[in-house]
Amino acid sequence: MARRWRRWGAAALRLPGRVRSRxxxxxxxxxxxxxxxxxxxxxxxxxxxxxxxxxxxxxxxxxxxxxxxxxxxxxxxxxxxxxxxxxxxxxxxxxxxxxxxxxxxxxxxxxxxxxxxxxxxxxxxxxxxxxxxxxxxxxxxxxxxxxxxxxxxxxxxxxxxxxxxxxxxxxxxxxxxxxxxxxxxxxxxxxxxxxxxxxxxxxxxxxxxxxxxxxxxxxxxxxxxxxxxxxxxxxxxxxxxxxxxxxxxxxxxxxxxxxxLDEQMRVRGEDDLASLATSFNKMAMNLQSQIRRLEELSRMQRRFVSDVSHELRTPLTTVRMAADLIHDAREDFDPTVARSAELLQTQLDRFEELLADLLEISRFDAGAAVLDAEPVDLRVLTQKVVDGAEPLAENKGSRVVTRFPDRPALAEVDTRRIDRILRNLVVNAIEHGEGKDVVISIAADEDAVAVSVRDYGVGLRPGESSLVFNRFWRADPARARTTGGTGLGLSIALEDAKLHRGWLQAWGEPGGGTQFRLTVPRTVGTELLHSPIRLEPEDSQHHQRHRRLPAAAAPRGLVRSAAVAAIAPSPGDSSSRIERYPNTFVLPPAPVNAPEPRDTRDEEE
Structure with missing residues (x-):
């Protein structure tokens, strides 16, 4: 009897909510x-x-x-x-x-x-x-x-x-x-x-x-x-x-x-409702015709891109063979012709990358992309990408700092596609980091694994975080592509993330750099509900303005190179950076006679 009364009481408590919903x-x-x-x-x-x-x-x-x-x-x-x-x-x-x-x-x-x-x-x-x-x-x-x-x-x-x-x-x-x-x-x-x-x-x-x-x-x-x-x-x-x-x-x-698109309303009589049904059916027919026309145009466009990309492979192969011969014999030419051979080789490399990206985009548009997933430790995969980007980082004067967890960050992913995503993010961060450090973090929980790439470059203006994934979009159209980018890298990366049913998101602020976050489920097919890493980093200008850090706050991994001399590798030490100081943000040494840094937190407030 008491259970029945409790059930009736619970039903009575739910009744107002049901009435409001209805x-x-x-x-x-x-x-x-x-x-x-x-x-x-x-x-x-x-x-x-x-x-x-x-x-x-x-x-x-x-x-x-x-x-x-x-x-x-x-x-x-x-x-x-x-x-x-x-x-x-x-x-x-x-x-x-x-x-x-x-x-x-x-x-x-x-x-x-x-x-x-x-x-x-x-x-x-x-x-x-x-x-x-x-x-x-x-x-x-x-x-x-x-x-x-x-x-x-x-x-x-x-x-x-x-x-x-x-x-x-x-x-x-x-x-x-x-x-x-x-x-x-x-x-x-x-x-x-x-x-x-x-x-x-x-x-x-x-x-x-x-x-x-x-x-x-x-x-x-x-x-x-x-x-x-x-x-x-x-x-x-x-x-x-x-x-x-x-x-x-x-x-x-x-x-x-x-x-x-073939659905229509039933028309009865000649009253206002019949007029509504007739107008709705006309709208549906026009919409159906327009959608089919756009689908046909899109199909023709995808077919055109695919056909052109395939047709260009044969002449490109011939041009590549001739360019390789000329490039190998460039020392026998005068300096002007030799320089032209080098430029030809560089532009051919970029053209091949653009052609490959166009083929990949056409596969996504046609729905022919296939996910070949297997359990992978994203720490190892990210470290390979970091090692491959070290020459570019040295050329730009940037350091790539990794913050990896102690435990493996396993997830069922397509290694080739995740490698392509991470390579795009890391290379873009170095390219737009203006010689400052790039921080790569990995975090994992029971459901998902997240990788964030943080740079401290020019950042993004409001509204641009949703535009960076558009095809051929650049924050600064006047900026030169010194790394041979095609303008399709982030678009392909976003499609790769969606193929994993994951997230690829961007955050940025003017003068405060950017952070890209890739989140993938641990198991293929699992729906993501959250990410282990916050999209907006803790050291953003927005967070610094709205909170006052304690005076005796613990160091946030920012140390001078001299301070990490004790953990620098000894000669012959083959340990990697992740094993030596995974949580250390290494800054370049301070110039001689440089003034001591002063606390600017009050000014930022």
Whole structure:
């Protein structure tokens, strides 16, 4: 039982959230809900108005009838009391009989107290003489409110009738107890010229009127509920007629977005919804025609690139053979011709790279790229790329620093494609690093392995981080490609990362360098949800501006070359840099007589 209560409580707690979700997502639900709320408001207001008018009408009618009966009784009482002789008044027995006769006369037509009740009480010398109470519903004069008694007992109010709404307490029909019944009370002190005075009271219970009013209110409530439900059903039906075509249009639009270009809406009638369906179908047909035309153009473009790339291989091979002969014999030529041979060899190398990249791009465009994955330690693969880029780094005056974890960073990847990605990132970082150091970091967790390449060059302007992967895009069009780049390297790298279902992302800031982050899942086919490395590095200008580093902060791996002399390799030591100081960022030695570096953190704040 406790489990059932907990289940009900949990369902009740989830109900508001479900209602909010349905309110946001369903137009039909909103229309029906608003219609019901407005209908309830209208029904309640209309019911209150009708019930109030019925109550006032019943009250006025009942009061008018009761007033007529009471005034008639008061006239009879005055006539009867005025006809009593002195002998009747002075004789106690005769007076009591006469009072009983008057009471019975006044009580005629009361239906044994069901319609009204009468009380008669004498004042003056006959004070205390009252009519008998033969009915179980008889009204007692002692129950009359004191204010009304004082009003009718005032001498100047003699023979004047007064009324007051009153709550009558009487015994229930089955005798089980006392009940309270709304009533209207009429009272008048009848005084004759012979000095005889009597107080006459008429009480008219409003029991039947109250029951009638209750029945009317119940009928109005039932009618209001039926009206609200009927309006809700009508609103649901009407909105369904409008919402259904819209839902069909949304479903067909989703199928169109999924590539099912032959979907169309059903056209019924000639109304506005039919016009909407017709317009939607025309739009779908035009979209289908446009998409097919673009697909055909794209197919022709890919075919053209592929065909041209293949056709260029034969003449390029011939030109390459002739250029190799000329380049080998360049020492026999004069300096101008020899220099021309060297330039020809360089441009042929670049042309071959461009041709290979175009072929690779055409494979991606055609969907023919295949992933040949195997478990690889990305530390080893990255180190090979670093070793291959050392000559370029020395030529640029940059140092490549690696920060690798102690444990293997294994992932199922295509070695050739990951090597191409890393080579592009490292070479670009060195090329645009302006002689500053390049930091390569690797981190791994249970789901993914990430490699980041950080440089401290000119950086990227806002919005350029999403443009660097476009084909043939360069941050500075005037910058020369000294390494023979084709402008397709990052585009191919991005496609290689997507083929692994991984991420290749870029971050940069003007004057603060850039950081590229490659994240691949450990297992092929696993969906990435996070990366072990943050895209924005901790030493970015943005982070330095928004936090104050402690004065005695631990060194962040930035040491001068002299400080790492102790860990420099001894002669004959074949250990690699990663084994010697994997967490050290080595800076060039400071120039002679260079001023001491000063703390600029406060200025950056």
């Amino acid at each position: 309110w946001r997502r369903s137009l039909q639900f909103r229309v029906v809900a608003v219609t019901m709320v407005l209908s309830v408001i209208v029904a309640v207001g209309l019911g209150e108005f009708v019930a109030d008018r019925v109550a006032k009408g019943l009250q006025a009618t009942r009061y008018s009838v009761a007033q007529g009966i009471a005034e008639s009784g008061f006239r009879i009482a005055r006539t009867q009391l005025g006809s009593y002789s002195n002998g009747t008044v002075n004789d106690s027995a005769n007076f009591t009989a006469s009072a009983e006769q008057l009471f019975n006369l006044l009580n005629t037509g009361s239906a044994d107290g069901q319609l009204y009740q009468v009380a008669l009480e004498f004042a003056g010398d006959q004070a205390g003489v009252s009519a008998p109470y033969s009915s179980p519903r008889a009204f007692k004069p002692s129950a009359v409110p004191a204010a009304l008694q004082e009003k009718i007992q005032t001498p100047e109010n003699a023979n004047q009738g007064f009324s007051q709404y009153y709550t009558l307490t009487e015994t229930s029909a089955d005798g089980s107890g006392q009940i309270s019944v709304p009533a209207v009370l009429f009272a008048e002190r009848v005084s004759t010229t012979g000095g005889l005075t009597a107080d006459v009271y008429y009480v008219f219970p409003l029991r039947q009127d109250q029951q009638t009013l209750n029945n009317v209110e119940e009928s109005l409530l039932l009618a209001g509920l039926v009206l609200v439900l009927a309006l809700a059903v009508i609103a649901w039906f009407v909105t369904r007629q409008v919402v259904t075509p819209v839902r069909m249009a949304a479903a067909i639009a989703e199928r169109l977005a999924a590539g099912r």
